[in-house]
Structure formats: structure tokens, C-alpha cells
Amino acid sequence: MSDARLPVERLSIILGEVRDVGVSQRGPRRTRLDVAADALPALLELLKGRAGYVHLSAISCVDWPVDGQFELVYHLWSYELNALVSVHTRIARDPGVYVSVYDIYHPAGFFERDIHEMYGVFFEGAPDMEKFILTEWDGPPPMRKEFDSEAWVNEHFDWQDYRPDWLLELEAQGGGIVTPPDEQRFSRRGITESDDES
Structure with missing residues (x-):
């Protein structure tokens, strides 16, 4: 068993326990997983507890207004395997509500708060959804694609x-x-x- 295949082999053991997970390899130590929104928390628990992906590096958000969706991407790192897994899921843009994964990864609290502020996504169960960067901002979430920064400034x-x-x-x-x-x-x-x- 080659060292470069270790991350994929470790993942293959647990992926069968979560339904409909799409897997694509982006390199020897980089994997993309696509999963339904309702299955994501269980997958994150497995990745952390049994596959060694103990570090949540970031949560990013992509706005897909034509599809009426937000794509949430959870970037997980394994120090043991020196490998990155990016877990992608999509949620409805309206109402833009999802579940917090703070109980699984505590750093999620910061990332969820940032996404709430910039995109307007509300994370149920998050410890804090208050503004922390745009404290005096009264405009719409500025990272949504329909936000016209030039018109707003003018x-x-x-x-x-x-x-x-x-x-x-x-x-x-x-x-x-x-x-x-x-x-x-x-x-x-x-x-x-x-x-x-x-």
C-alpha cells in the first residue's frame, strides 16, 4: 500500500456509512466529497472521529443565485495523513438556514458567523450570530452576487x-x-x- 493512497483508502472505509457521497480525487492528498445537506453532520463526525480529519481549516460559501442555492464547503485537515478533504453541500438560498456544526468542530463558530454576516446564512445552534466585522453595516449581505457594490457606494x-x-x-x-x-x-x-x- 503506497503512502500516497493512504488518505483515499482511509476514507473509503467510512464513506459507505453515509448515503450518496460523491467522491473525486484532486491529487494524492486532496479529496472532494459531495453530500446532501441532511447527511453532512454525520459525515463530519465520521471524518473527525474515525478518519483523523481533526482540524476544520475553514468553511467557505459560494453563492449560486441562478440555482437558488448556497454551496457550503467544509475544509478538513488530517495531521496524521497530511491530507485535505473538502466536503461540499448545498442548501436553499431562501430561507438560507442550515445547522451549525459547532458541536463537532468548535472553530466552526467563527466561520459560521462570518458566512452569516457576509451571505446572510443563519446557522441554527451556533453560539453567536452577531456581527463582528460589519458592526455598523446596514446594507444587505455584501457577498451575495446580486449585491451591487458600486451602486451601493454611489x-x-x-x-x-x-x-x-x-x-x-x-x-x-x-x-x-x-x-x-x-x-x-x-x-x-x-x-x-x-x-x-x-
Whole structure:
């Protein structure tokens, strides 16, 4: 038995205990598992308790608005096998509610809180769903694909043309920063021609 096959062989022993698990090998030490949302907690318990995947490195979220789903990806690491397993599951975007896996992996509390804040997914049973990065944010979850960051900025901020003296001197000498109007990213709402001339 080659060392490179150890992670796959260890996984194959337990995967038969969870229904409908899709397996794809991404490299000798990297495996992707796809599982139904209701079967994910049991699979995580098996991976941690019997396969040696004791470290939850991250939980990431992918927004699939056309499919009406969020994809949650649980990245698990085995120090014993030097191997990574990424467990993928999908949940309905509306209502965007899933179960917390904090009782299995305590670091999940942080990742679930982050996903709640950025995508609006609520994790039932999580120890804390309060904001911690966007504490003063009153907009929609900013990582959802329908969120238009440029429109939101233009709606909530008045732009000022910031041109300090040193930049004006450079421009007078033919240098400086030049952005043609058709390449400007944000609107110049609130900036008048007299502001541009000062």
C-alpha cells in the first residue's frame, strides 16, 4: 500500500456509512466529497472521529443565485495523513438556514458567523450570530452576487475630488494621475465643475 493512497483508502472505509457521497480525487492528498445537506453532520463526525480529519481549516460559501442555492464547503485537515478533504453541500438560498456544526468542530463558530454576516446564512445552534466585522453595516449581505457594490457606494457616499497640492503641481508640469471620464469607476455625484477647477 503506497503512502500516497493512504488518505483515499482511509476514507473509503467510512464513506459507505453515509448515503450518496460523491467522491473525486484532486491529487494524492486532496479529496472532494459531495453530500446532501441532511447527511453532512454525520459525515463530519465520521471524518473527525474515525478518519483523523481533526482540524476544520475553514468553511467557505459560494453563492449560486441562478440555482437558488448556497454551496457550503467544509475544509478538513488530517495531521496524521497530511491530507485535505473538502466536503461540499448545498442548501436553499431562501430561507438560507442550515445547522451549525459547532458541536463537532468548535472553530466552526467563527466561520459560521462570518458566512452569516457576509451571505446572510443563519446557522441554527451556533453560539453567536452577531456581527463582528460589519458592526455598523446596514446594507444587505455584501457577498451575495446580486449585491451591487458600486451602486451601493454611489447611493451612500458623496464623492469629493481629492487633488492635494503636490498632485496639482505634478499636473501643472504635465504629469499626475489621469483617468479619462469613460474609465472612471464611480460616479462623481456631488462634484461640480467648480470643484474640478480648484
